[in-house]
Amino acid sequence: MPMRPLQLVGSFVLTFLESTGRLVLFAVAAIGHCVRPPFYWRSFGRQLIEIGYYSLPVVGLTAIFTGMVLALQSYTGFARFSAESAIATVVVVSITRELGPVLAGLMVAGRIGASMAAEIGTMRVTEQLDALTTLSTNPMKYLVAPRLVAGVLTLPLLVLIADIIGVFGGYLVAVYKLGFNPATYLQNTFEAVKVEDVTSGLVKASVFGFIITLMGCYNGYTSRGGAQGVGAATTNAVVSASILILCFDYILTELFFAR
Amino acid sequence: MTDKPPTKIRVRGLRKAFGAKRVLEGLDLDVGAGESLVVIGGSGTGKSVLIKCILGLLKADGGSIQVDGEEVIGIDTDQREEINRKFGMLFQGSALFDSLPVWENVAFGLLAGKGLHRKLAREKAIEKLAQVGLDSDVATLSPSELSGGMQKRVALARAIATEPDIILFDEPTTGLDPIMADVINNLIIKITRDMGATALTITHDMASARKIAHRIAMLYEGKIIWVGPVSEITRSGDERVDQFIHGRAEGPIRMAVRA
Ligand SMILES: Nc1ncnc2c1ncn2[C@@H]1O[C@H](COP(=O)(O)OP(=O)(O)OP(=O)(O)O)[C@@H](O)[C@H]1O
Ligand SMILES: [Mg+2]
Numbered sequence A: 001m002p003m004r005p006l007q008l009v010g011s012f013v014l015t016f017l018e019s020t021g022r023l024v025l026f027a028v029a030a031i032g033h034c035v036r037p038p039f040y041w042r043s044f045g046r047q048l049i050e051i052g053y054y055s056l057p058v059v060g061l062t063a064i065f066t067g068m069v070l071a072l073q074s075y076t077g078f079a080r081f082s083a084e085s086a087i088a089t090v091v092v093v094s095i096t097r098e099l100g101p102v103l104a105g106l107m108v109a110g111r112i113g114a115s116m117a118a119e120i121g122t123m124r125v126t127e128q129l130d131a132l133t134t135l136s137t138n139p140m141k142y143l144v145a146p147r148l149v150a151g152v153l154t155l156p157l158l159v160l161i162a163d164i165i166g167v168f169g170g171y172l173v174a175v176y177k178l179g180f181n182p183a184t185y186l187q188n189t190f191e192a193v194k195v196e197d198v199t200s201g202l203v204k205a206s207v208f209g210f211i212i213t214l215m216g217c218y219n220g221y222t223s224r225g226g227a228q229g230v231g232a233a234t235t236n237a238v239v240s241a242s243i244l245i246l247c248f249d250y251i252l253t254e255l256f257f258a259r
Numbered sequence B: 001m002t003d004k005p006p007t008k009i010r011v012r013g014l015r016k017a018f019g020a021k022r023v024l025e026g027l028d029l030d031v032g033a034g035e036s037l038v039v040i041g042g043s044g045t046g047k048s049v050l051i052k053c054i055l056g057l058l059k060a061d062g063g064s065i066q067v068d069g070e071e072v073i074g075i076d077t078d079q080r081e082e083i084n085r086k087f088g089m090l091f092q093g094s095a096l097f098d099s100l101p102v103w104e105n106v107a108f109g110l111l112a113g114k115g116l117h118r119k120l121a122r123e124k125a126i127e128k129l130a131q132v133g134l135d136s137d138v139a140t141l142s143p144s145e146l147s148g149g150m151q152k153r154v155a156l157a158r159a160i161a162t163e164p165d166i167i168l169f170d171e172p173t174t175g176l177d178p179i180m181a182d183v184i185n186n187l188i189i190k191i192t193r194d195m196g197a198t199a200l201t202i203t204h205d206m207a208s209a210r211k212i213a214h215r216i217a218m219l220y221e222g223k224i225i226w227v228g229p230v231s232e233i234t235r236s237g238d239e240r241v242d243q244f245i246h247g248r249a250e251g252p253i254r255m256a257v258r259a
Helices: A003-035 A041-053 A056-081 A086-125 A128-134 A139-177 A182-192 A195-221 A226-257 B047-055 B077-084 B102-106 B108-113 B118-131 B148-161 B178-194 B206-212 B230-235 B239-246
Strands: B007-018 B021-032 B036-040 B062-067 B087-090 B166-170 B198-202 B215-220 B223-229
Touching (some): A003 A195, A086 A128, A086 A182, A128 A139, A128 B087, A139 A182, A139 A195, A195 A226, B007 B047, B047 B166, B102 B108, B102 B148, B108 B118, B118 B148, B206 B230
Antiparallel strands (some): B007 B021, B215 B223
16 A cells, blocks of 8 residues: 555644644743733742742752863863863853753753643643633633743743853862863953853743743643643653754754854 | 523533533523522433533533523633633532642632632631631641542532622532531522522432422433422432432433443
């Protein structure tokens, strides 16, 4: 049967387009609810703390080790060419442009994407979302909108902190392990970093915050059928958010720097 | 008098199927203003589905549902939100919000829907909890710290807290001890008599049905097969009704079990 493989490809493409379409519709509806009252400030505040404050340790640890490794790796690579001053540049540019937002995004996707999908998914299968509707509260407004806004606002803050901690990690290795002059290292760092590097990273962070919370909410909201369904929603939320983060990282880098 | 129809809820030819499984097949039902109607019927006959169609939680496949003379099938979410303000709903599985303490669950409709001050809402919630036989010390507990029967009573308090026009109870007395069940029966009677609310109750508990109903309707194979005043239920002349109210395994209704 010669049609078989084509049929398979066709049905795969159709399913893919269908689920993408559903996700886009969900995103559009959710954004609509972000800008129209009523606003649920209390649940927004709770999400700020949940996403921003409680992610600090994870993001901070990731950042400090990344900065340290970067310094060490580039030293073993560059020492031969006696380009020790390049290390400060490598650390600060890679952290602010790339590794800060991407690693923070991936860590937060694991933490927040999963917990949102599990929470909203459980609310779906235990009829709590239906209960919200009967209490004249739109679950999209009450649950999804505050999470999206909190994600978009807090991720850049987290990444800014990650940038600072990451550079500090590089500094620690450079000064205490490699024996560089602290003042020179800092001077090299400040000379190397451009405003554009930092802002592009923060814009990326904002987009990642949207992706993480959107995938968490969407997968939870559409989950079906008990504990197994919630489990699947959680996995999907993390996996799809991580892939989308890497994908949009490329697209945004292309937009910012490839001219 | 106005020429408004005296029926609160008017259902005509309601159809609902899940895939190939047809649950409701042309169901007709009228609930009068201030009336307490009880729907009885075997497990899995679609009683909960009927209530969810009325609330718009499930999309009906066909037919008509009017609330206060207004068609509610096919209305948009904003109109739905408006209509649902008339309703209070007790879910079969309670569907309490597990992220909120008990009192906020009960006061949810007052806080979100009516914008009541938190302090007043809390007082009102404690008052409603007392009506369902719960102390004020449960107010600050989380729903997961309560027994199943206590959760059901909290859900009941939540359903009546906003003093809605129409209250839908999905098995209000299941899982309660006989004494507490009777307290709840009295409460439902009081709500319909004192507040003039309309009640649509689903139950398997014939003692409860006899006590709270003005009229009883029996659902079987997707249709209402008998409806009449409580006093006539023993003289329905329908073998299926007789079998159900006497709880006999033998009769025209065959359960799908293999002995
Ligand atoms: N979301 C759903 N998806 C698929 N099938 C469903 C869904 N909800 C209900 N059903 C099916 O519809 C039928 C009626 O379900 P419903 O919950 O209304 O029963 P019920 O009369 O309330 O029973 P019980 O007295 O046990 O609560 C069942 O056979 C069930 O399998
Ligand atoms: Mg049911």
